[in-house]
């Protein structure tokens with residue numbers, strides 16, 4: 001019997017070159033799809049960040065209004081001038097040795113009960129549960 005391998009392959013079966021091209025197309029489409037997903041995710045993240053900045057700007061504006069209102073009340077009731085406030089702001093700014101409109105962050109405090117370090121932002125000591133003695137304006 002004269003039988004040859006090529007006889008069992010359909011005549012319309014793609015050649016190796018066509019199969020390779022098809023596989024490359026599949027991978028290429030997969031990469032494009034993955035990059036589109038990444039681009040969409042980045043766009044969404046950027047939009048969230050923009051919304052958060054707008055929220056923060058509104059909060060800062062509100063704090064400025066409240067601060068000005070409080071200062072106006074204090075100024076009137078204690079017969080102070082704006083220059084008194086400006087001097088005090090400068091004094092506080094200079095606490096860290098630099099006049100830069102910022103206050104240096106303070107380091108972590110020690111627990112008054114067990115003496116272990118209480119990390120910044122923690123209200124209670126994570127070792128013994130004692131409330132932190134960190135001051136109101138410590139950062």
Ligand SMILES: [Zn+2]
Pocket residue numbers: 111112113114115116125126127128129130
């Ligand atoms: Zn403690």
